[in-house]
Amino acid sequence: MAVTGAALERAAPRRRRRVSGATRLGVALFSPALVYIAALLGLPLVLAFLYSVGDVTVGSVGYEFVGLENFRSVVESPSFRRALVNSFVFTIASQVIVIVCANALALALRERFRGRGLVRFLILLPWVAPISLGAIGWKWILDSIYSVVNWVLAKMHLVNLFDPPMWLGRPALAMASVIAVHSWRMIPFSTVILLAGLTSIPKELPEAAAVDGAGFWRTHFEITLPMMRPIINVAVLFGVVFTFTDMTVVYILTRGGPYDSTQVLPSLAFQTGVLGSDLAEGAAISMFLVPILVAVAALMLRVAHRAEVV
Amino acid sequence: MGGPRRSPLTRLGRWLIVIGFAALLAFPFYWMAITTFKQTSDLYNVEHDPFVFNAAPTLDHLRLLFRETLFLRWFWNTTVAGAAVVAITLVLAVPAAWALARLTGRFGQQLGIGIFLTYLVPPTLLFIPMSRVVSWLGLQDTLWAIIVTYPTFTVPFSIWLLMGFFKAIPRDLEDAALVDGLTRFGAFVKLVIPISVSGILTVVIFSFTLVTQEFVYALTFISSAEHQTVGVGVPIYLVRGDVYYWGSLMAACLITSLPIAVVYNLFLDRFIAGFTVGAVK
Amino acid sequence: MAVVETRKLTKVFKKAEEGAVNDVDLVTRDGEFLVFLGPSGSGKSTLLRMIAGLEEPTRGDVLIGGDVVTDLPPRARGIAMVFQSYALYPHLSVEQNIGFPLKAHGVPKPKRRERVDWAASLLGIQHLLARKPRELSGGERQRVALARALVREPTVFLLDEPLSNLDAKLRASAREELTSFHKRVRTTTIYVTHDQVEAMSMGDRIVVLNKGIVRQIGTPHEVYDEPADTFVATFLGSPPMNLVEDTDFIAGFRPESVVPAEMVRGPSAPIRLRIRLVEFLGSERILHGVIDGGRFDGRKVVSRVATAASGGLGEGAAHDFAVPASEVKFFDRATGKRAAPRELSWR
Numbered sequence: 001m002a003v004t005g006a007a008l009e010r011a012a013p014r015r016r017r018r019v020s021g022a023t024r025l026g027v028a029l030f031s032p033a034l035v036y037i038a039a040l041l042g043l044p045l046v047l048a049f050l051y052s053v054g055d056v057t058v059g060s061v062g063y064e065f066v067g068l069e070n071f072r073s074v075v076e077s078p079s080f081r082r083a084l085v086n087s088f089v090f091t092i093a094s095q096v097i098v099i100v101c102a103n104a105l106a107l108a109l110r111e112r113f114r115g116r117g118l119v120r121f122l123i124l125l126p127w128v129a130p131i132s133l134g135a136i137g138w139k140w141i142l143d144s145i146y147s148v149v150n151w152v153l154a155k156m157h158l159v160n161l162f163d164p165p166m167w168l169g170r171p172a173l174a175m176a177s178v179i180a181v182h183s184w185r186m187i188p189f190s191t192v193i194l195l196a197g198l199t200s201i202p203k204e205l206p207e208a209a210a211v212d213g214a215g216f217w218r219t220h221f222e223i224t225l226p227m228m229r230p231i232i233n234v235a236v237l238f239g240v241v242f243t244f245t246d247m248t249v250v251y252i253l254t255r256g257g258p259y260d261s262t263q264v265l266p267s268l269a270f271q272t273g274v275l276g277s278d279l280a281e282g283a284a285i286s287m288f289l290v291p292i293l294v295a296v297a298a299l300m301l302r303v304a305h306r307a308e309v310v
Numbered sequence: 311m312g313g314p315r316r317s318p319l320t321r322l323g324r325w326l327i328v329i330g331f332a333a334l335l336a337f338p339f340y341w342m343a344i345t346t347f348k349q350t351s352d353l354y355n356v357e358h359d360p361f362v363f364n365a366a367p368t369l370d371h372l373r374l375l376f377r378e379t380l381f382l383r384w385f386w387n388t389t390v391a392g393a394a395v396v397a398i399t400l401v402l403a404v405p406a407a408w409a410l411a412r413l414t415g416r417f418g419q420q421l422g423i424g425i426f427l428t429y430l431v432p433p434t435l436l437f438i439p440m441s442r443v444v445s446w447l448g449l450q451d452t453l454w455a456i457i458v459t460y461p462t463f464t465v466p467f468s469i470w471l472l473m474g475f476f477k478a479i480p481r482d483l484e485d486a487a488l489v490d491g492l493t494r495f496g497a498f499v500k501l502v503i504p505i506s507v508s509g510i511l512t513v514v515i516f517s518f519t520l521v522t523q524e525f526v527y528a529l530t531f532i533s534s535a536e537h538q539t540v541g542v543g544v545p546i547y548l549v550r551g552d553v554y555y556w557g558s559l560m561a562a563c564l565i566t567s568l569p570i571a572v573v574y575n576l577f578l579d580r581f582i583a584g585f586t587v588g589a590v591k
Numbered sequence: 592m593a594v595v596e597t598r599k600l601t602k603v604f605k606k607a608e609e610g611a612v613n614d615v616d617l618v619t620r621d622g623e624f625l626v627f628l629g630p631s632g633s634g635k636s637t638l639l640r641m642i643a644g645l646e647e648p649t650r651g652d653v654l655i656g657g658d659v660v661t662d663l664p665p666r667a668r669g670i671a672m673v674f675q676s677y678a679l680y681p682h683l684s685v686e687q688n689i690g691f692p693l694k695a696h697g698v699p700k701p702k703r704r705e706r707v708d709w710a711a712s713l714l715g716i717q718h719l720l721a722r723k724p725r726e727l728s729g730g731e732r733q734r735v736a737l738a739r740a741l742v743r744e745p746t747v748f749l750l751d752e753p754l755s756n757l758d759a760k761l762r763a764s765a766r767e768e769l770t771s772f773h774k775r776v777r778t779t780t781i782y783v784t785h786d787q788v789e790a791m792s793m794g795d796r797i798v799v800l801n802k803g804i805v806r807q808i809g810t811p812h813e814v815y816d817e818p819a820d821t822f823v824a825t826f827l828g829s830p831p832m833n834l835v836e837d838t839d840f841i842a843g844f845r846p847e848s849v850v851p852a853e854m855v856r857g858p859s860a861p862i863r864l865r866i867r868l869v870e871f872l873g874s875e876r877i878l879h880g881v882i883d884g885g886r887f888d889g890r891k892v893v894s895r896v897a898t899a900a901s902g903g904l905g906e907g908a909a910h911d912f913a914v915p916a917s918e919v920k921f922f923d924r925a926t927g928k929r930a931a932p933r934e935l936s937w938r
């Protein structure tokens with residue numbers, strides 16, 4: 001047809017500018033939150049960086065730029081290297097445990113059954129209860145003398161009740177305990193996230209696979225797992241952030257000991273910067289969390305982006 | 311229910327996993343409960359079977375906790391801080407989330423994700439400079455220190471959660487309110503907020519529980535026992551020197567954890583929707 | 592009651608793209624039922640929303656009752672609107688929904704009650720007042736939306752496809768009700784639809800839109816019988832008008848004008864059709880054929896005949912048809928616009 005947009009005069013100028021009231025309202029509603037976030041997240045973030053390249057202690061008023069001096073002295077200290085390695089061990093070990101357990105648990109919880117609500121409540125307890133309190137509970141369970149774990153093991157004749165393993169007192173055991181307790185805390189969180197992913201898989205798919213003759217494991221590895229990839233990614237990313245930056249479990253169970261064997265970056269930063277009042281070095285240690293956070297944020301963006309495109 | 315029939319072996323495996331994990335994950339809380347009511351002499355005896363009451367149950371530990379420790383004080387502090395953080399969070403996050411949700415196009419979505427990512431900034435990265443900020447504000451060693459700083463966690467996540475809720479409100483509804491005689495802001499206050507009560511309630515619960523769960527900032531900014539929250543007061547100040555009052559300690563843990571757990575459970579699915587970042591539709 | 596006028600009203604959503612609404616000039620008559628008709632994406636909703644004040648025009652003005660309201664918010668325009676989704680407030684009861692505009696305008700409570708009762712009884716929904724919107728059927732929701740729109744006695748009603756969520760049967764009766772309702776209140780009404788049956792049966796006048804441009808404004812008779820261009824000609828009517836292209840013009844005639852030759856009196860153009868397919872629709876039949884011989888040999892032509900009058904017409908055979916000369920419309924081949932009648936030689 002020949003009658004297309006003949007009357008359109010695109011070049012005609014606007015007679016008057018109307019500043020949209022909606023835009024102004026939007027800005028007014030958004031800015032308080034933005035100002036708050038800028039002031040109490042942005043400013044400290046900048047300060048953290050400034051401290052890490054400056055010379056500041058709790059008492060001092062002045063500020064002197066010292067470049068990478070703090071980082072140099074931090075990197076040279078053995079306790080930092082120890083903490084760096086520990087942080088990775090702590091994060092990787094507990095995330096592996098968490099993802100494996102959470103997968104199994106999510107699959108087991110997938111279908112409805114009688115008592116599922118109660119089971120879910122029990123399983124969630126470690127995540128929803130304040131972690132400092134959960135950790136102190138474990139401190140009692142792993143007590144050097146009255147540990148119930150030791151009592152059970154002694155009854156099974158696996159340990160000697162009068163010379164029991166010191167769960168929090170020996171370097172290797174302490175690390176294992178810290179990892180175990182942190183995993184205990186994170187399993188519920190990952191489980192519910194994976195469960196959300198599982199329930200969003202259309203029921204027809206596994207059923208179709210079953211009709212096609214695929215067995216349970218085959219269906220699981222070839223259909224369910226691939227479909228859960230994005231949600232597993234989300235669970236792992238959060239898990240890494242919550243683990244790598246956590247100091248509560250370590251602080252309460254061992255305070256980093258014995259002999260720094262369970263010290264991780266956040267707890268070392270706390271000990272140096274807050275307890276030891278060396279703000280600069282503490283800030284420099286904290287700065288080592290940033291690369292991990294940036295990587296996780298970038299991956300998270302990719303997940304979000306892909307979710308949007310699909 | 312539904313689905314293909316599973317073999318008895320698979321079902322047994324499922325039951326073992328469920329029961330095993332439930333027992334393992336809940337065990338510390340069961341242990342807290344047992345410890346709370348055991349007599350001291352029963353607790354500290356290696357010969358005694360720790361799973362049963364070898365002596366009559368007692369309320370001594372609870373009595374000690376409530377009468378001779380700052381537990382109630384901490385509980386009160388936590389409640390006050392929680393209420394204040396909830397209020398600040400709502401005031402900041404609800405309008406901002408609405409503004410973002412109504413920002414059409416990619417920009418709004420990206421800004422939203424950007425805000426969400428700030429939730430990932432951990433307290434252990436910022437506690438040192440933040441303690442300086444707190445002392446500049448003259449708030450060190452007061453409850454205000456955490457009231458002012460906790461919304462740095464709650465606001466970003468709440469904005470993100472609420473954006474989801476607000477986006478689900480059909481645009482027509484707001485337009486109808488405009489035609490029916492409200493201003494845009496009026497439509498927000500009188501229509502959007504009442505429709506989103508469940509979303510707002512979710513934010514309330516999330517913010518409140520966060521106050522009970524946070525440990526690092528409270529430990530860093532507050533140095534005297536009487537200004538602490540439960541989460542720090544119990545594990546740090548209930549211990550005198552090297553002496554652990556395990557009975558009272560466990561009682562405090564249990565009393566604090568259970569109510570939070572119950573409430574959190576009710577809103578769990580909504581929090582999870584926030585965490586899945588749209589990876590689940 | 593008021594007249595709605597638009598002057599060169601234009602909406603461009605994205606710069607460098609074609610406008611969703613382009614230079615629309617129109618004036619309603621007082622108390623009129625004006626229908627915006629056009630295919631999906633033609634800019635009907637955008638035009639209506641600019642009149643309501645929900646969408647900010649890129650250019651041009653809206654006048655209501657003679658006053659320029661372009662810069663006024665929706666609430667100050669004295670309009671009421673019914674949305675395609677009905678946009679009932681889910682957290683309020685039917686009574687509160689209907690009373691909402693009154694409350695927003697600060698009408699005191701006793702007066703509010705009275706008006707709500709009046710509006711509810713006008714639409715026969717008094718028994719639903721205590722319910723929530725989710726407890727209503729589609730038809731009931733539509734009535735509540737209507738009651739909410741009229742409770743304030745607006746000067747203009749704006750309705751955006753209010754029947755498209757109803758099933759076919761309910762839609763027919765709702766159409767009738769809306770028309771008789773308009774006859775009673777006589778409020779200027781603008782009604783958006785992409786359904787030509789709705790447009791033809793309800794509208795006092797129809798504004799035909801395509802790509803944001805007004806193609807024709809006229810009564811249902813005018814737009815059907817005297818289409819302003821080939822778009823209007825083919826958009827209205829089902830099946831659409833037959834178009835036959837010649838060197839510099841296009842000839843158009845409606846399927847019902849193509850009748851068996853023996854039934855035509857007066858001057859007419861004879862055409863011979865080979866029938867390819869017959870659709871039986873009960874009272875009538877649709878014959879899909881091609882012209883057999885002459886200058887237009889092989890062109891497709893559709894005919895619509897009463898079943899009673901088409902006994903001998905079967906698939907595969909060729910038959911003689913005729914088109915009364917007065918039924919043939921002419922369009923300019925270059926612009927598609929309507930052109931003066933002329934002689935058409937078929938041979």
Ligand SMILES: Nc1ncnc2c1ncn2[C@@H]1O[C@H](COP(=O)(O)OP(=O)(O)OP(=O)(O)O)[C@@H](O)[C@H]1O
Nearest residue numbers: 604605611629630631632633634635636637638785
């Ligand atoms: N908010 C918007 N942003 C960008 N483009 C838009 C927007 N709203 C509408 N459009 C575009 O403007 C054009 C006209 O849309 P409009 O909704 O007015 O059509 P319509 O005639 O009401 O169609 P329908 O019958 O499907 O409701 C469409 O091409 C549409 O994509």
Ligand SMILES: [Mg+2]
Nearest residue numbers: 635636637751
């Ligand atoms: Mg539309």
